[in-house]
Amino acid sequence: MSIKQCGVNDRKQNNRIILNVCCLLLSIFMMGCQxxxxxxxxxxxxxxxxxxxYAVGDGRSLSSAKKSALSQINEQLWTQVSSSSAYIEQFKQVNDNQFSHQSVDNRINTQSAEMIFTGIEFLQIAQDDAGFFVQARIKRENIKKQLKADLAxxxxxxxxxxxxxxxxxxxIWWLANRTADHLFRQYQVKVGVLSALDVxxxxxxxxxxxxATEIEKARSSLLIRIVSDHRDRISIGILQKQLALEGIATIEQTKPQITHTIIMKSNYRQSIVGDTFITTKFTDLITNNKNGKTLSKNEIISNANSLTNYKVSKDGAERHFSERMVEMGIWQSLGFSNI
Structure with a gap:
């Protein structure tokens, strides 16, 4: 085959490639212009x-179109609720009794507070090349009945x-219920919508x-004694700090008011490799109730090395222990894995 013929064949092949690309781009453009x-x-x-x-919705599938309509129903309800601004409150009102509660962001919006209602009727369904359209409605009386049942x-x-x-x-009880904000938020949401419906x-x-009162009372009643070796001063400090952040009081002495005890048992293993001093700290954390029953236990392994001496590497291992506790969180560090 001559060089001229090879050139002709190459141009034909290139033209076919360009034609295929153009067809592909045209089909994509036509799909977008449906x-x-x-x-x-x-x-x-x-x-x-x-x-x-009443509400309408659209989507690529019938399911997504229905979900869109349900979201529109929620949005219509929240349009009537004057709770769109974000504010921080220290007290919540239930009936006519004011009870103390920790600060929470009271922003209510249609995404975080979306409700699922029963009794939705889909009156119209249509479809075109782009997807589905639906029209839905729900009785106001159905909403009122459901919200009242939810409050009960x-x-x-x-x-x-x-x-x-x-x-x-x-x-254990306090840990399981200390974040009971979801109940208070649900109450706010449902009362807000009922009020918007003039109910x-x-x-x-x-x-x-x-x-709410009992959760706060339980927290303030907790007094935890920390028992540990004198070598663990840095580790004790971080443990006390993390518990304080949760609002839990700690003590190292014995008092009748003590409700629980955390026992910190540490085992330091030291070695030298070349010019490096290595310390590995094995820390057992055991939480007992007032009667000595073990509620949780966990082991945290931390380590550090130094070119100076073992004391520096030991202090580093304690700091590493602190870093691991902060990373894991205080309750997981203590072995309360299901909290």
Missing amino acids: STTRPDWYSNIAGNDIDYI AIEVRAKMILQQKAHQDLL TPVNKMTYLPQL
């Missing part, structure tokens, strides 16, 4: 209906948690405010 024909009912949503809340369930849940306190260790909740909330 017309979206929304049905007439999609733009004509019934508003201010005294019996129903919150009260039952709070009562059950309070009853568990008498049968559980105080620390005054008839549920008398007795156990929910009591729960």
Whole structure:
């Protein structure tokens, strides 16, 4: 084959490649330009209906279109709730009783506070090349009934948690319920929507405010004694600091008010490799209740090395222990893995 013929064949092959690329780009462009024909009912949503809340939604699939409509129902409800601004509050109001509660961000929005309702009716469903369109509605009375039932369930849940306190260790109970914000948030969400629907909740909330009080009382009642070797001064300091951040008081002496004891047992292994002094610290952390029953245990291994001496490497191993405790979190460090 001559050089001229080779050149012709190369140009033909290049032209085919260019043609294929153009066809591919054209098909992609045509897919992106598919017309979206929304049905007439999609733009004509019934508003201010005294019996129903209407919404529409669209999506690539029927399932996503329905989810979009349900989100629109939530958004309509929250449009009526004047809780869009973020603020920090130190007290929450339940019934007419004010109870202390830790500061929380009270921002309520349609994503974090989205509710799932039963009794949704899908009146219209349409499809075009781009996806699906749906029209949905729900009775306002259904929403009111469900929210009132939800408030009653919150009260039952709070009562059950309070009853568990008498049968559980105080620390275990507090750890399991110290972040009971979800119950208070659920209460706020549901009362907010009911108020927007011009409904005054008839549920008398007795156990929910009591729960907040008991959680705070349990925390303030905890007094943990730390028992350790004198060599662990740095490690003791970080343990006390981490517990203090949780609002838990600690002590190293014996007092009648002590509710729990944390025993810190450390084993230091030292070796030298070349000019390097190496210290590995094996720390057992055991948490006992007032009767000596073990509630949790865990081992933390830390190490450090020094070119100077063992004392420097030992201090480094203690600092590494502190870093590991901060990284793991105080409760996981103590062996409360399910908290």
